[in-house]
Amino acid sequence: MxxxxxxxxxxxxxxxxxxxxxxxxxxxxxxxxxxxxxxxxxxxxxxxxxxxxxxxxxxxxxxxxxxxxxxxxxxxxxxxxxxxxxxxxxxxxxxxxxxxxxxxxxxxxxxxxxxxxxxxxxxxxxxxxxxxxxxxxxxxxxxxxxxxxxxxxxxxxxxxxxxxxxxxxxxxxxxxxxxxxxxxxxxxxxxxxxxxxxxxxxxxxxxxxxxxxxxxxxxxxxxxxxxxxxSKYKDKIVFSEQTKYQKIVITSWQEWHSLYINGNQQLSTFDEYLYHEPMVHSVLGMTPIKKNVLVLGGGDGCLVRELLKYPEIEQITLVDLDKKMIELGTSNSIFTTLNNNALNNSKVTTVAADAFNYMDRSEELYDVILVDLPDPNNVDLNKLYTKEFYNICYDKLQDYGSFITQSGSPYYATKAFYCVNKTLEAASFYTLPLHNQVLTLGEWG
Known part of the structure; x- marks a missing residue:
């Protein structure tokens, strides 16, 4: 039994x-x-x-x-x-x-x-x-x-x-x-x-x-x-990795490379300067004191490359959600060549963290804040285009400080572009819409 x-x-x-x-x-x-x-x-x-x-x-x-x-x-x-x-x-x-x-x-x-x-x-x-x-x-x-x-x-x-x-x-x-x-x-x-x-x-x-x-x-x-x-990409894939947060793909055509996140193109080495140079130099030119700068996103290092052209900048903090993206910006030869090894500069500190949480907990005041994030197509990104987030950023700026964010295409997504503008105004910012023609991306704001 x-x-x-x-x-x-x-x-x-x-x-x-x-x-x-x-x-x-x-x-x-x-x-x-x-x-x-x-x-x-x-x-x-x-x-x-x-x-x-x-x-x-x-x-x-x-x-x-x-x-x-x-x-x-x-x-x-x-x-x-x-x-x-x-x-x-x-x-x-x-x-x-x-x-x-x-x-x-x-x-x-x-x-x-x-x-x-x-x-x-x-x-x-x-x-x-x-x-x-x-x-x-x-x-x-x-x-x-x-x-x-x-x-x-x-x-x-x-x-x-x-x-x-x-x-x-x-x-x-x-x-x-x-x-x-x-x-x-x-x-x-x-x-x-x-x-x-x-x-x-x-x-x-x-x-x-x-x-x-x-x-x-x-x-x-x-x-x-x-x-x-x-088959999703017209150019040869030279790097592909699914991270905890996103799918990162790098393609190659002749001597040029393109970065894609979740299938959406973020930059091309062919003309990325048409995006990054206006974003940095427009806002830096309007800011009287620029010693302490914060970059949210931008793990490719191109914004930091442009920021390092200003000798008066003493400290740059880059916050990107995906640790892998920071690794690419600091050690991948495609990006270190593109960004002039900017992320390894002694003035630069990189942090792998959620931008919203980082800003909410930060007690530091910045002279300039630059936000270079993908379009808001999921919950994690959506919150970084809200009045609440912009209010936090406003409070973390010096009285003379400046803030700039990518805001999509005013041509292909006009309503989204002006929605970002209105949201910034609702968060007490004085705003100035800005756009430039990027050959591989089209008109960008």
Missing amino acids: ALVKSSRSKKSTVLKIALFATGFSGIVAEYILSTLASYFIGNAILQFTLIVSIMLFSMGLGSRLSRSFDKNIIFYFVVSELVLSFLVCFSAIISYIIFGVTNNAWIVIYLLSIAIGLLIGVEIPFATRINNEYEELRFNISNILEKDYYGSLVGGLFFAFVGLPYLGLTYTPFVLGLINFGVSFWLFYTLRHQVNNKLQKVLYASYMGIGIIILSGLFFAKPLVLFGEQ
Whole structure:
């Protein structure tokens, strides 16, 4: 009797671990697809909302679909785990490849969300029915759901602090898929005696075949992703990295280089001076005292290069959210050549921090503040174009101090340009709209 109880307990435990792995990989698959949708389509808030909503709805459909299966539940549960492992592993690669050959990659991303949601939705009722043999109802349901939700928490933490910043969108899906793959095989092996011999052979062959495909995909993942990504840019990609905050890409054409963040061009070495010189020299020329200068953003170092042309400047502080961008500005040969090694100058201090939080906590007063940030297309950036942020900046300026910010294109985004102007006025600034023609970007303000 003790042996029977021990065996039942072991089977139930393995089943719960499988549900934990499903929750772990499922939630991260949502985040991966949401991030990819934001990268390919834009509008991060909308994409995260749609992907998560679609996947939760699909889980409901999957739960309803599970009613149709009344025999060989263990077999179908293992099959769904296998398919889930495959889809999670290849979600990013499939999206990148489709994006490389068509502009309709968003359809594939949404279809993958539906498929993964359906599989997770099917698995939870299957697991509950299987575990019904090992635990009474009140423990069964709570334990199954509990492990799935706990897995989701761990998965979210893994994606935020390990997967995205260290493994990127190329390898994070494979780590998750392989974990799910391994746990599902352990579950199948533990419960194999409850599956008839014919279906056992099918599953053994399936594990071998899918395992080989996953390992092959892992080996070719980087070139496949690069193929899909390269199609997004007309020039050759010489650097590509997904950081915790953004996708940074550098392309090359002849002797010129371009910097892209989340697919949007930030500068070209061909004509970046048409942006950076007016931004620095216009505001510095209006400021009587310029000893202590603050730059928010501008991790490429070009603004600092121009600032160092003023010998009276004693201290320059550059604050950029992304540590990787600062590293590129300080050590990448493309940027150190472009910015004349400005970020390594003894007058310059670089800080990796959120600009809003940095300004809110800073007790220092500055003579000049320059804000060189991407357009406000997500929550983190939106707050840096608000009256609240401009009020903080106003309070951190000397009485004679000056402030300047990039404000988009007055030609392509006229309303946004004048919205920035009105917001600055609402924060008590006296404003002067300024724009210049940048050849690679167009009219810029």
